[in-house]
Amino acid sequence: MANDLHTEGFTNPLSNPGASNAAIQALLSEAQGQVAKPQIELPAGGNFRLPGGLVQGSDYTDTRYDAEVRELTGADEEALTKARSGGVGKFITTLLQSGTVSVGGQKASAALLSNLLLGDRDMLLLEIRRATYGDEVVWDQFSCPWCSEEFRLAVTLDEIPIRRMENPSERVFEVELRRGRKAFVRLPVGADQEAILAVVERATDSEQNTLLISRVLISVVESNGSENAVTGNPEFARSLGILDRKAILDAIEKNQPGPQYNEVKFTHESCGKEVPLFITAGDLFQGL
Ligand SMILES: [Zn+2]
Structure with missing residues (x-):
């Protein structure tokens, strides 16, 4: 409450840090003197x-x-x-x-x-x-x-x-790509977020998407049925068509549980x- 502020004898810490610190220390020890055993409440x-x-x-x-x-x-x-x-x-x-x-x-x-x-x-x-x-x-x-x-x-x-996710197995899912291919993708976790936020200031949105896709893409099944593991391969993430990348990112967005x-x-x-x-x-x- 502004009206209750005591400004008399106020020491501006910016102009006189030494005196201000001494005053704070005095107040703290005064407070300790008054309350022998401070009650520390557990946080809610x-x-x-x-x-x-x-x-x-x-x-x-x-x-x-x-x-x-x-x-x-x-x-x-x-x-x-x-x-x-x-x-x-x-x-x-x-x-x-x-x-x-x-x-x-x-x-x-x-x-x-x-x-x-x-x-x-x-x-x-x-x-x-x-x-x-x-x-x-x-x-x-x-x-x-x-x-x-x-x-x-x-x-x-x-x-x-x-x-809410109905079944925990939904964290890995299939995404239809163009030309009869499909991808197995997992939902991003904290480690993925940390990796992306670590480069967020120097990477463009597309570069961040490449990093994310390269981390969460597990494998790609070709139209002939052959499956290739592609995790941790930024070159592969870059080689995907723009629409395929969008399909993967949209599916991640759609399947992620939590507060919307x-x-x-x-x-x-x-x-x-x-x-x-x-x-x-x-x-x-x-x-x-
Ligand atoms: Zn209005």
Whole structure:
């Protein structure tokens, strides 16, 4: 509350950092003197079901869906501020590592999180957001794309549709290519996202697509029935026709489970038009 601010004796840390630090230290020790045993509350958290699931072993018989996240704390905020300078990939990885407690009964580790489908990672981000900032995402000055009116827009996280995978085996699927060929493709996981985000600032969208396709393409079956393994082969990904590449990327998009951030829409009452809303991770974590 602005009215309650005590500005008397205020030391500007920019003009006098030494005095300011000393004042802060004095305040901290004063505070410690008052509260002998500081009460440290455990961060709030939540349990929920992953839309894709963590596959154990080589088949899909032991797929685990339970996950737990917790509220981000000041220590996490410090780590995230540092990670931000390392780019988007580092930021998202740090966010997931900070806020995820466990997945499938296992403590969250970097390796485990890299193994999760992008849709499951999006779900973790959504729930970390809920535990940290609550259910409501607010835009103070949202501008209607139809009538340009500016207003305060609030959307609750429950308005974001969640697509759930019916069967864990759907993470590998077939895509029809032209001229009687077909491809076996797997859904991208965290490790793929990390590889792409690591080059996002120097690679074009097409180059990022080449990298993604070369990672998730398992094999291609020719029209004569012969099958060739093509994983990790950027040259092969480049050799595919533009329409075949598009078919693969569209199938990945269509099959990925998780929060559908670009399927949120609302009706603007003033103009009566339906407004599509494209929610990004940046909107979810506006404070960071
Ligand atoms: Zn409008």
